[in-house]
Amino acid sequence: MIKGVGLVCVMVFDQDVAYDFYVNKLGMKVGFDAPMEGGGRWLLVHAPAQPEVPIMLAVPGPPVMDEERAVKVRELVSLGMMGPGALATDDCWATYRELSAKGVEFTEEPSERFYGIDAGFRDPFGNHWRLTQTKV
CATH class of the missing domain: 3.10.180.10 (2,3-Dihydroxybiphenyl 1,2-Dioxygenase, domain 1)
Structure with missing residues (x-):
């Protein structure tokens, strides 16, 4: 299990x-x-x-992994095609402002969704993350 x-x-x-x-x-x-x-x-x-x-x-x-696969993985990451998931926050707007001030590059500002408030950002390599404040 x-x-x-x-x-x-x-x-x-x-x-x-x-x-x-x-x-x-x-x-x-x-x-x-x-x-x-x-x-x-x-x-x-x-x-x-x-x-x-x-x-x-x-x-x-x-x-x-071998170098041939590594080249393919690096390409997918750099294109933003590797989205590991979402990081949780209690206040999406406040965390967005805090991380933006630290130089985190957001691809989407926070917006209302059916599940809560959500924003998108990438790490320096291209990994696409979501920043999510879920509804209680």
């Missing part, structure tokens, strides 16, 4: 840039940051209130 989400994987091109964006701009906390056996780096971040749902910031390429 599935009891929940254990890990979300987001493809990034540079883990130092990803660290700066996800930790310093979005306010994520680092859960794990260490070299991987065989090369690479394990970099896990999480929302401060949700440490049980880590986000792995992984670079496409060896040892995660």
